Amino acid sequence: MSDLKEEDLPFDKLHEECGVFALYGHPEASNLVYLGLYALQHRGQESAGIATSDGHKIYSVRKMGHVAEIFTPDVLNQLPGNLGIGHTRYSTAGDTSLRNAQPLSVACNKGQVAVAHNGNFTNAIELRRELEEDGSIFQSTSDTEVVLHLVARSRERTLSGALRDALLQIEGAFSLVFLAEDRIIVARDPHGFRPLAIGRLELPDGQPATIFASETCAFDLIGATYVGDVEPGEMVIIGPEGMTRELYTTPGVTAHCSFEHVYFSRPDSIVFGKAVAESREKMGRLLAIEHPVEADVVVPVPDSGVAAAIGYAAESGIPYKQALIRNHYVGRTFIEPSQAIRDFGVKLKLNPVRHLLEGKRVVLVDDSIVRGTTSRKIVRMMRNAGAREVHLRISCPPTISPCYYGVDTPTQRELIAANNTIEQIREYVEADSLAYLSLESLRDSVDDTNGRFCYSCYTGRYPTLVQIDEIVLAKTGCC
Numbered sequence: 001m002s003d004l005k006e007e008d009l010p011f012d013k014l015h016e017e018c019g020v021f022a023l024y025g026h027p028e029a030s031n032l033v034y035l036g037l038y039a040l041q042h043r044g045q046e047s048a049g050i051a052t053s054d055g056h057k058i059y060s061v062r063k064m065g066h067v068a069e070i071f072t073p074d075v076l077n078q079l080p081g082n083l084g085i086g087h088t089r090y091s092t093a094g095d096t097s098l099r100n101a102q103p104l105s106v107a108c109n110k111g112q113v114a115v116a117h118n119g120n121f122t123n124a125i126e127l128r129r130e131l132e133e134d135g136s137i138f139q140s141t142s143d144t145e146v147v148l149h150l151v152a153r154s155r156e157r158t159l160s161g162a163l164r165d166a167l168l169q170i171e172g173a174f175s176l177v178f179l180a181e182d183r184i185i186v187a188r189d190p191h192g193f194r195p196l197a198i199g200r201l202e203l204p205d206g207q208p209a210t211i212f213a214s215e216t217c218a219f220d221l222i223g224a225t226y227v228g229d230v231e232p233g234e235m236v237i238i239g240p241e242g243m244t245r246e247l248y249t250t251p252g253v254t255a256h257c258s259f260e261h262v263y264f265s266r267p268d269s270i271v272f273g274k275a276v277a278e279s280r281e282k283m284g285r286l287l288a289i290e291h292p293v294e295a296d297v298v299v300p301v302p303d304s305g306v307a308a309a310i311g312y313a314a315e316s317g318i319p320y321k322q323a324l325i326r327n328h329y330v331g332r333t334f335i336e337p338s339q340a341i342r343d344f345g346v347k348l349k350l351n352p353v354r355h356l357l358e359g360k361r362v363v364l365v366d367d368s369i370v371r372g373t374t375s376r377k378i379v380r381m382m383r384n385a386g387a388r389e390v391h392l393r394i395s396c397p398p399t400i401s402p403c404y405y406g407v408d409t410p411t412q413r414e415l416i417a418a419n420n421t422i423e424q425i426r427e428y429v430e431a432d433s434l435a436y437l438s439l440e441s442l443r444d445s446v447d448d449t450n451g452r453f454c455y456s457c458y459t460g461r462y463p464t465l466v467q468i469d470e471i472v473l474a475k476t477g478c479c
Contacts, residue, residue, distance in 0.1 A: 017090040017264070017408050018102075018118040019043030019214045022177040023083060024184045024238045026201065026209040030071075030079035033086040036211070036218040037067045042266055043118075043214060044090035047101035050076075051114035051179050052084035058112040058179060062087075062101040085179045087116035090408065100142040103179065108152035110159045114179040117144040118214055119194045119406035122172035122464060147176065160185060160237050164248045167235070171464060173257075173405035175230070177212060183239030186212045190252040191463055192232030193405045193454060195260060195271045199224035210238050215269035226270055255454035255463040259407050261446050262396045263304050263367040274447060277307050282445040283395040283437055284311025284365065291435035292316060293363060293391045297356065301366040301378060302326040308395035309365035318363060323356040323385075324378070346377040358386030365393050369425065370409065372416035376429040383430075392431040397439045398422070401460040409457060 019040030023029050033050050048070050049062025059079050063070045067088060087102035105114035121127070124143035127150070132138065136149045150166035151159070159180050167176075173193030178185040188196050199211035199219040213219060216226045230236055233251035237244045256272045257264075267277040287308065298318045300309030303326060313320035327349055362382055369375050375392065382390045398417030403409045412418045416425055426434035437445075439458055446453055456462045 017044055017406065018116075019088045019218075020116045020118045020175060020177045020196070020212070021086040021214070021218055022116075022179070022184050022186055022212040023085075024210045025082055025207060026203065027082050029082050029084040030076045032201075032209075032211075032222050033084045034067065034071045034076055035222050036213055037071075037086045037088050039218040039221045039266075040088055040214055041067050043264070044088040046089050047098065048086070048088045049101050049103050049116070050079055050084060050086045051103040051105060051116075052079040052081040053112075053179060053181050054081035055182050058105060058114055058181060060103060060105050060114060062098070062103065064098055064101065083179065083182075083184055085114060085116050085177045085184065087177075099140045102142070102144060103177075104140065104142070104145055104148055106148050106152060110151060110154075110162055111181055113148065113151065113159065115144060115148055116177050117147070118175045118196075119173035119189065120404060121146060121170050121174065122404050123170070124172075127169065146170070159183075160235070163187065164235065167248050175214065180239075183237060184210075184212070185235065185237050186230055187235040187248065188230045188232055190233040190249050191255040191454075192251075192272075193255055193257050195256075195265070196230040197226055197270070198228050198230060198236075200227050201225070210243065212236075215265050215271060217266045217269040220268065229273065253463060254450075254452040255405075256452055257403075257405060257407065258442060258446060258448075258453045258455050259396075259403070259457060262442070264407060267307050272446075272452075279445050279447075280307030280367075280395065281311035281314075283442065284308035284313075285315040286311075286441035286445060287365075287393050287395055287435070287437045288312040288315035290438060290441060291393060293361075293393075293433060295361040295363045295389070295391060297321045297323065297360050298363045298365060299323040299357075299382075301364065302350070304367040305365045305395070308367065309363075312363060312365050312393060316363075321353075321356045323353045323362075324381075325351050325353060327351070346374060346381065350378065350381065352381055352385035354385045357382060359388050360386075361389040361391070362387045363391050363393055364431075365395065367395050368399055369394055369416060369429070370399060371414055372425060372428050375431075379430050389432045390430075391433045392426075392429060392435075394434075394436045396442055397436050397455075397458040398425075399457050401457050403457050404462065405454065405456075407457070 021036035047064045048067045051060040103114040103116040121143045131149050151162045154162035154165040156162040174189045175194040175196040176187045201209040201224040233249045235248045261279040265271045265276045298313040298320050300306040400418040
């Protein structure tokens with residue numbers, strides 16, 4: 001890996017963890033988009049935005065903060081129309097500002113257009129440079145703006161044609177939702193890295209509304225039915241003339257992101273056609289089979305470790321206990337703790353239940369270890385609460401490589417598993433034992449019998465050409 005730093009790049013970050021939502025054909029579009037984003041809040045807590053259309057004009061509101069804070073009833077009343085898109089964004093490096101909040105919008109020769117994006121364009125740096133050299137002026141540092149410039153500069157007369165032209169120039173991972181004055185257009189990359197589900201909501205007049213979302217939990221909240229997914233390499237257009245589906249390119253080797261099932265998606269969602277809770281529980285069961293240990297209680301690191309811990313407890317017969325309580329209302333704190341208050345940040349989020357831990361041998365189940373610092377703090381917390389032994393079990397393989405397809409991970413030099421043995425990691429996190437789920441069992445957990453998932457963060461083998469500035473990492477063969 002290169003020593004190139006992300007702050008040296010012309011984008012705010014390489015990895016966009018986001019949630020997207022789109023709706024066509026409902027008189028209360030803004031209210032439903034709001035509810036959809038509310039359900040997708042876990043995919044991004046930095047900023048959120050909604051754009052709607054009344055058939056003639058696009059209205060847009062995007063602000064920093066959480067969905068419920070931004071979209072009060074008064075704000076939603078400023079967003080008329082029966083079609084709309086929404087976005088909730090998360091960023092961990094670089095430019096955290098309103099200019100990068102989405103949906104981004106522009107008025108061009110194709111009319112008014114707004115776009116929201118989940119994923120990462122791996123050739124965005126190159127495309128941006130070419131566009132700037134050709135006279136384009138960028139208003140944000142997000143790679144999403146690249147697609148707007150490509151659409152605006154396309155010689156195709158229609159928006160769908162211009163978008164098709166733009167998509168053929170983009171590489172990497174993306175689920176895109178576009179809003180025009182009278183239609184919604186959505187598209188997914190040829191490998192299907194990021195999820196994009198299709199839903200249907202029956203209306204009293206018999207005309208159903210069509211919905212697209214990063215996860216099906218957004219459908220559940222508004223009473224919509226999950227009917228399938230936008231296919232890899234597919235573009236779906238829905239407007240006054242109805243809905244059309246077409247492949248804008250030949251689909252590549254399917255590479256669904258396995259981390260969506262390990263951690264990122266909500267357990268009540270169906271992602272890539274499979275229930276997330278089922279996958280995670282099976283990860284826990286297989287983890288118990290692969291790495292058993294004599295213990296008194298199984299304790300999850302909430303919330304992402306809960307389903308796997310339930311599976312581990314069920315398979316091992318060791319009682320499951322919710323002995324770490326999460327504070328769901330933690331935001332940024334402006335209190336600077338004194339040096340005497342150790343592990344302050346983790347204590348804000350998690351608190352142990354001492355009477356469940358005192359004198360116990362604990363199996364602590366978490367979804368992953370990235371840098372290792374948080375895991376060490378949690379292990380210390382368990383010991384301080386009286387745990388006699390702490391055996392750490394991780395429901396995925398060691399994370400050894402960064403993700404370039406839309407999940408926020410550090411550089412390789414910051415990934416503890418890329419630079420240390422499992423025994424060295426165990427010593428660092430101060431656990432009595434440490435074990436990870438095998439890659440074979442992860443495949444089994446997500447029912448990947450045909451090699452349709454991406455495991456690049458665990459293998460270092462990428463399914464596409466990955467470009468970082470002047471450095472080209474041609475690591476192919478994801479699986």
